[in-house]
Amino acid sequence: MNGVVGRVAWKVVIAAIVVYLLAPTLVVVLFSFYPSAYLKFPPQGFTLKWYGPHLLDYPSLTTAMENSLIVAFAATVGSVVLGTLVGLALGKYRFRGLGTANLVQFAAISAPDIVLASSLLAFFVTLRVPLGLPTIIVAHIMFCLSFVAVTVRARVLTLDRSLEEAARDLGAGPWATFRLVTLPLIFPGVLAGALLAFAISIDDFVVTSFVSGSTQTFPLWIWSATRNGLPPQVDVLGTLIFVGGLLIAGGSALFGRRGTR
Amino acid sequence: MEQQERDGVTTRLPEPAALADTSAEVPEKHLVPVFDAKSVSIFYGSFRAVTDVSLTIYEHEITAFIGSSGSGKSTVLRAFNRMNDLVPIAHMDGEIDYRGVSLYGPDVSPVAVRRRIGMVFQKPNPFPKSIYENVAYGPRINGIRKKSHLDEIVESSLQKAALWDEVKDRLNKSGLGLSGGQAQRLCIARTLAVEPDVVLMDEPCSALDPIATGRIEDLMHEIKSQYTIVIVTHNMQQATRVSDRTAFFSVLRNEKPGGNDTRTGVLVEYGTTQQIFEDPHDSRTQAYVTGRIG
Numbered sequence: 001m002n003g004v005v006g007r008v009a010w011k012v013v014i015a016a017i018v019v020y021l022l023a024p025t026l027v028v029v030l031f032s033f034y035p036s037a038y039l040k041f042p043p044q045g046f047t048l049k050w051y052g053p054h055l056l057d058y059p060s061l062t063t064a065m066e067n068s069l070i071v072a073f074a075a076t077v078g079s080v081v082l083g084t085l086v087g088l089a090l091g092k093y094r095f096r097g098l099g100t101a102n103l104v105q106f107a108a109i110s111a112p113d114i115v116l117a118s119s120l121l122a123f124f125v126t127l128r129v130p131l132g133l134p135t136i137i138v139a140h141i142m143f144c145l146s147f148v149a150v151t152v153r154a155r156v157l158t159l160d161r162s163l164e165e166a167a168r169d170l171g172a173g174p175w176a177t178f179r180l181v182t183l184p185l186i187f188p189g190v191l192a193g194a195l196l197a198f199a200i201s202i203d204d205f206v207v208t209s210f211v212s213g214s215t216q217t218f219p220l221w222i223w224s225a226t227r228n229g230l231p232p233q234v235d236v237l238g239t240l241i242f243v244g245g246l247l248i249a250g251g252s253a254l255f256g257r258r259g260t261r
Numbered sequence: 262m263e264q265q266e267r268d269g270v271t272t273r274l275p276e277p278a279a280l281a282d283t284s285a286e287v288p289e290k291h292l293v294p295v296f297d298a299k300s301v302s303i304f305y306g307s308f309r310a311v312t313d314v315s316l317t318i319y320e321h322e323i324t325a326f327i328g329s330s331g332s333g334k335s336t337v338l339r340a341f342n343r344m345n346d347l348v349p350i351a352h353m354d355g356e357i358d359y360r361g362v363s364l365y366g367p368d369v370s371p372v373a374v375r376r377r378i379g380m381v382f383q384k385p386n387p388f389p390k391s392i393y394e395n396v397a398y399g400p401r402i403n404g405i406r407k408k409s410h411l412d413e414i415v416e417s418s419l420q421k422a423a424l425w426d427e428v429k430d431r432l433n434k435s436g437l438g439l440s441g442g443q444a445q446r447l448c449i450a451r452t453l454a455v456e457p458d459v460v461l462m463d464e465p466c467s468a469l470d471p472i473a474t475g476r477i478e479d480l481m482h483e484i485k486s487q488y489t490i491v492i493v494t495h496n497m498q499q500a501t502r503v504s505d506r507t508a509f510f511s512v513l514r515n516e517k518p519g520g521n522d523t524r525t526g527v528l529v530e531y532g533t534t535q536q537i538f539e540d541p542h543d544s545r546t547q548a549y550v551t552g553r554i555g
């Protein structure tokens with residue numbers, strides 16, 4: 001009897017946690033199908049019209065979304081390339097300053113966004129760099145890089161070094177060894193880092209707001225629109241980003257499972 | 262760039278066949294020297310891992326390196342295919358000739374050296390790929406693309422490594438699914454697939470059970486007629502079972518005034534395996550082969 005009660009209570013707790021995690025996202029998804037342009041709870045009716053041509057009703061929102069995607073892709077590519085190199089160096093080699101370099105990685109991750117944001121702004125202003133997309137991208141690469149480096153480094157530490165030696169022994173040069181042996185082995189780490197970088201970049205608000213100048217990104221547009229109420233297009237775009245994220249995460253999980261076979 | 266470097270060097274390293282004609286010049290009859298190490302010392306940073314090693318390795322023989330840990334035998338082995346080059350702080354004094362050409366000469370590329378001088382590692386380390394791809398990896402790297410040619414190489418290499426019958430029906434299964442002994446034979450097949458002249462083995466059986474060890478030793482005997490083999494082993498019985506010649510390495514401790522002890526590996530004695538084990542000239546060799554020191 002006691003056992004049954006305990007099990008039921010346990011399930012209720014788990015359900016509550018799941019609801020707590022997903023409810024805000026589900027509200028956004030729900031509102032994206034809501035016919036009226038103004039939020040009213042509970043929602044009445046169902047429509048797909050915001051997923052059609054009406055999605056582009058606000059040109060400034062469309063531009064902001066484009067900017068966010070450009071920034072996220074550029075930041076992902078940039079931070080994956082640089083972060084993988086950093087992660088390899090930190091994982092493979094023993095050198096003077098290794099401890100410091102590791103510390104700097106974690107400092108960059110744990111430093112509050114607002115500190116990074118203000119120092120980056122000061123940096124760009126001092127160098128008289130005009131603020132805009134390029135400065136946003138540079139800033140995003142900077143704070144995504146450490147995440148990639150850390151995930152890649154963790155993977156590199158598990159690498160059997162004799163595999164690289166075996167490849168070298170068969171006549172592979174350094175580049176062929178990296179491409180055919182090292183990279184496939186550390187790829188799960190690189191992929192995890194890339195997903196993390198994309199996710200962090202696309203919704204960044206604090207740093208972007210400091211270094212964007214007059215350029216708008218999706219989070220910045222939402223922030224400036226909250227005063228007048230959010231149009232359903234925001235819910236639609238939010239839902240699309242969410243679904244895209246789910247697909248990528250699901251795909252990488254599948255890929256990871258296949259990769260371990 | 263790499264391709265150029267490779268081709269240039271491949272022509273510089275003499276072919277084994279070409280050298281057979283000059284065998285009349287070598288001092289001992291029918292013994293063709295493959296490696297000639299002259300006063301080799303190897304350093305890792307300021308640490309002198311091994312000091313003043315001179316020895317000659319002969320063609321179609323199995324040469325065993327024995328000795329305690331830290332005596333530098335693996336370090337010397339890795340000098341023979343320039344694997345130490347991959348360690349940034351390593352450097353070497355002295356000279357190693359491979360078939361009359363300086364292995365560390367300015368025009369010799371380590372890539373070409375390693376292709377000619379293959380290596381089997383302590384722990385079986387198949388690539389996380391299929392059995393087929395493991396063996397085909399080397400030939401592919403070296404530019405062989407044709408499927409039928411690759412098939413041929415894969416089969417003959419697995420045959421030589423005495424693994425073909427066990428894996429011929431599952432060539433597309435992962436090499437990681439094999440037992441330790443099979444995986445090590447797969448690694449040997451992978452090395453043989455690039456048609457090396459020399460096979461260096463760094464304690465190839467230390468992770469294997471006695472039966473798997475026996476199979477590797479049989480295999481060494483079978484391929485000996487086509488290759489020159491150098492094996493590092495901790496197992497003295499293995500040295501007596503498989504090798505023609507044995508080099509005994511030991512640790513030399515230098516007690517310096519001021520308490521700064523340094524230690525380094527040295528080659529104590531080198532001779533036929535029979536002589537080393539039955540009639541050792543050096544008291545240290547005798548102590549080691551009779552099991553009195555570790």
